[in-house]
Amino acid sequence: MKMNPWTLSVLLLLAGPLGADPGWHVEYPDSFCVVEGSTATIPCSFTHPAGQRVERVVWCPNHEICHLTTPNVYDSSNVRADSRFQYLGDLVRNCTLKIIKTVKQDAATYHFRFETNGDKYTGKKGVGVTVTDGEDVKVRSSVTDNVVKEGGQVTLTCTSACSFHRLDVHWYRNRQALSETGRALHLSCLTNDDAGDYTCSLDSSGRKTSAPWSLLVGEDEGRHKCDSDRSVTVSVVSVLLAVILLLLAGLVFAKRNRRHAQKKASEVIQKHEVDRKQEAVGASEEVSYATVRFKSNSSRSAPGPEHEIVYSEVVR
Numbered sequence: 001m002k003m004n005p006w007t008l009s010v011l012l013l014l015a016g017p018l019g020a021d022p023g024w025h026v027e028y029p030d031s032f033c034v035v036e037g038s039t040a041t042i043p044c045s046f047t048h049p050a051g052q053r054v055e056r057v058v059w060c061p062n063h064e065i066c067h068l069t070t071p072n073v074y075d076s077s078n079v080r081a082d083s084r085f086q087y088l089g090d091l092v093r094n095c096t097l098k099i100i101k102t103v104k105q106d107a108a109t110y111h112f113r114f115e116t117n118g119d120k121y122t123g124k125k126g127v128g129v130t131v132t133d134g135e136d137v138k139v140r141s142s143v144t145d146n147v148v149k150e151g152g153q154v155t156l157t158c159t160s161a162c163s164f165h166r167l168d169v170h171w172y173r174n175r176q177a178l179s180e181t182g183r184a185l186h187l188s189c190l191t192n193d194d195a196g197d198y199t200c201s202l203d204s205s206g207r208k209t210s211a212p213w214s215l216l217v218g219e220d221e222g223r224h225k226c227d228s229d230r231s232v233t234v235s236v237v238s239v240l241l242a243v244i245l246l247l248l249a250g251l252v253f254a255k256r257n258r259r260h261a262q263k264k265a266s267e268v269i270q271k272h273e274v275d276r277k278q279e280a281v282g283a284s285e286e287v288s289y290a291t292v293r294f295k296s297n298s299s300r301s302a303p304g305p306e307h308e309i310v311y312s313e314v315v316r
């Protein structure tokens, strides 16, 4: 079987985790920080020896074993529909837990337990979930000064005591929502329109919102600097493209020329042979043609044709 290296490496990658017997294990972060009122998704995965079927999964706070009588926040054998704790995982290897509208009391160390048709296992470490209030949400900027020159750039980052990279971050300028989401807001080619008060928020309702960060855009003597930078880039790119195209055309042309020359040469040789044969047969008529010549007339006032065409005679 023929296999390209890419296929081979993918197969090797797959063979790694599938080939080894994984044993009993739960993998989740040691700690997880949530801003009060926001939604947290705690990543989790688990493995068990091959050939066993998972029958029950449980998440419970502050208990190392998390057995049947321990209070829990999620139990697959007794699901509470109104719970703020939702199980996003499955009964195969994913045990992701979602906490909706986190409250202060949710702060705890959570353990994941799963029971198979053969045995039971609880992830020992647990995830230490801390809940902070949203007051510490801040806008941090890449510049020390609030004044940025026209055409300049600035990156704003939404920060809080938590690492909340799994949350949606919403951005506002003068309380108007911006289309950008994500922890970092990158502003470049600044104009006066970009000036204003920037805030970020950790939920779409805008409750956990940072204090405003004011951006002032200063006039720059070299105006439209950013635009000209852009056009310089564009023209450099187009010149490069043109050069590449020319080189390609040149290559194609040279190749075709060479082929043409070879063809010509072989034709000439053939013709030569034919001529020699004819000569041998005795076709004695020898014809030579002179070139056609155009002679430019210097005096424009002179009547008659402007160009005198001189045909030479066919000489025998």
Ligand SMILES: *[C@@H]1O[C@H](CO)[C@@H](O)[C@H](O)[C@H]1NC(C)=O
Pocket (backbone or CB within 6 Å): 045, 088, 089, 094, 095, 096
């Ligand atoms: C586990 O499930 C969650 C929610 O469906 C998903 O976002 C995550 O990517 C899954 N993790 C793995 C390792 O499959």
